[in-house]
Amino acid sequence: MTKQTGSSVAKDDEIDLRELLGVLLDRKWWIISVTAVCFVVGVAYALLAPPVYQAQAMVQVESKVPSIPGLADLSSLGGGGSSAATTEVALLTSRSVIGTAVDQLNLEIAVEPRRLPLFGGFFARRFSPESEADVAPAKLGLSSYGWGGESLVVHRLDVPPALIGDTLMLESTADAGGYTLYNSDGDELLRGQIGQPAQGHGVSIEVASLRANPGMRFNVTKLRRLDVLASLQEGINAAEQGKESGILQLTYEDQDPVLAQALVQRVAEAYTRQNVDRSSAEAASQLQFVKDQLPTVRRDVEQAQAAMTAYQSRANSVDITMQTKGLLEQEVAVESSIQTLRLKQAEMDRSFTREHPAYRALLNQLGELEGRKAGFKRQVSDLPDTQQELLRLTRDLQVSNELYTALLNQAQQLDVARAGAVGNVRIVDSAVVDTANPVKPRRKLIVIIATLLGAFLATAFVFLQRMLNPGIEDPAELEELGLPVYAAIPLSVSTSMPKLRKGKHGTRVIADGRQHLLAVSSPADPTVEALRSLRTSLHFAMLEAKNNILTISGPRPGVGKTFVSSNLGAVIAQAGQRVLVIDADMRKGTLHKLLGISHQKGLSDVLGGKLAIEAAIHPVPGLDNMHYMVRGDIPPNPAELLMHPRFQQMLESLSAQYDLIIVDTPPILAVTDAALVATHAGSSLLVTRFGVNQAKEILLTLQRFEQNGVQIKGAIFNAVEKRATGYYSYGYYEYKSDGKD
Secondary structure, eight states: OHHHHHHHHHHHHSOOHHHHHHHHHHTHHHHHHHHHHHHHHHHHHHHHSOOBEEEEEEEEEOOOOOSSTTHHHHHTTSOOHHHHHHHHHHHHTSHHHHHHHHHHHTTTEEEEEOOOTTTHHHHHHTOOOSSTTOOOOOSTTOTTSOOSOOEEEEEEEEOOGGGTTOEEEEEEOSSTTEEEEEOTTSOEEEEEETTSOEEETTEEEEEEEEEOOTTOEEEEEEOOHHHHHHHHHHHOEEEESSTTOOEEEEEEEESOHHHHHHHHHHHHHHHHHHHHHHHHHHHHHHHHHHHHHHHHHHHHHHHHHHHHHHHHHHHTSOOOOHHHHHHHHHHHHHHHHHHHHHHHHHHHTTTOOTTSHHHHHHHHHHHHHHHHHHHHHHHHTTSOHHHHHHHHHHHHHHHHHHHHHHHHHHHHHHHHHHHHTOOSEEEEEEEEEOTTSOSBOOHHHHHHHHHHHHHHHHHHHHHHHHHHOOOOOOHHHHHHTTOOEEEEEEOOOOTTSOOEEEETTEEEEOOOSSOOOHHHHOTTSHHHHHHHHHHHHHHHHTTTOSSSEEEEEOSSTTSOHHHHHHHHHHHHHHTTOOEEEEEOOTTTOOHHHHHTSOSOSSHHHHHTTSSOHHHHOEEETTEEEEEEEOOOSOOSOHHHHHHSHHHHHHHHHHHTTOSEEEEEOOOTTTOSHHHHHHTTOSEEEEEEETTTSOHHHHHHHHHHHHHTTOOOOEEEEEEEOOOSSSTHHHHOOOOOOOSOO
């Protein structure tokens, strides 16, 4: 038996695709139902969800023209285009830029009309006013809700700190242009008129316009500025269109297309204005720097001119040779570059540290130019003294003149830039919203996802349920446990079956005063045919039994012991044998309910000495050969009564009067009563239920009986359901006359 169990476990570890498909086919209507429900929910959400519109604007960030000579050579070393785009995106979504739009649109005041839950927004969106002033009439007498066309514009709202974030309620009154403001508890705060400031209880409000039915209510909330800015920073998306293109696309999604368009446009304009102000301030700063340098450079020019004039007077106008002139031009170019970079270094000292890449690049260029300048000095040292002095003075004069001229030109350009206030950012495309095609909800996609999700969840639930409750569904599994299967009884769908109620202790029969023996009411039912097969198997199995007493038990409640016991007794009685069915479950026996009689005057009364055996036995109406004994009143000590010698004496006396005695016992895993009864019986059978009892549970049941010296002859596989794959998929067919010759 151990080896057989091991093979069963190994078999369970294998994946049987046919079995998995069968599980899905068996629960196909459950899967279809859940999928259909999710489909309906998806359709309902797609129809009821408010549309979300997207506003788009496009901004171009142009490369800055260097304002000081030498910047063009260093700009490429200060950072790539991607970092510049990241900087501009951060500026575009900064609190200062978005805060300007918040102030202009008054977004710190949230206004929302009250709608009927779930369906209010659906009706409001489908209202088509003939003019802008039209408001949808109230439906179903619910005048406090808005049904379409309502509008409220609050110009100003000041509340105490304690009311910031609380939802206030503004109600339109019957007076033309009148309204009443309430707090979240429904207490009146103030009354006011459109266009006039109103105050009360520390709250100050000014309503610019109000269009609504009398009694209609709005939710008005004064929001924290930081909360509004944080929400918009998350909602506004800015991204560069193409690598290093300098084109930024700004998008924002909202249920109100007008608000979305206005917000994006205000943000783009605020960003452009900030860029212009920043460029103007930068130009002004650079202009001031250039103006500060002009007097010094001019003084250098004058000093160089005076020195040159004095030298020419002393040397009687010595001319520069062709060789000296060539050196002069090269040295002047190098010296001019050095002076320009010195000015740039002075400017960068105010903005960068010496570790900045641009600053280090500038120092590298200065080092290279200084090296070239040193080389020129060695060449100049080979010239005559007069040529050396003339070369030095001419070089100083030309360098000073070029630098002074460049600074004058730069000052004029910066003055124009500062006065013109032209930045390097411009709005390419103004904000626009496509109201005909909202971006959300994507109705088709939602319905598809909801349907697929429903199918997935239903399938997952079916497999999870199967995995968590791996009840035996094939009699071969019982055979592998070493327990012969005497019969597999299919689940009957006959209308004559007893009414059942499922509870935490298993399935119970509901007493309705009527007999529910299936063998009597539906003799052609496949379930009854299976019981006849069991009758035949028992005939041969009990030939060598020590007596004609048969006990029927089960591992747990609800497996169908009483149903099998009573109907088995009926089919045996129909074959002409005298049968007695005893309900030995004196705790919760239900034989009396199945027969439609009272539970009183039964086994407990006989074992307690209160009633004679003959008085507790009654015939079954319609079956002369079948008698029964119900459980009787519930005793306080049922196990002790079964251990009393009176019980054995009763069985011995009745055994001689009947061909077969069937004893219905309690479940063995719940109480020990079944083992006590089975010790007096010649044969014992175990009832297991399809899809309920597990292999470990059956093994534990057999172990309990073996511990009490009881050998279970076999099992009855009860309530077998039809499956796409498995035993009952081909095991039973209805075979009877159709009434036609």
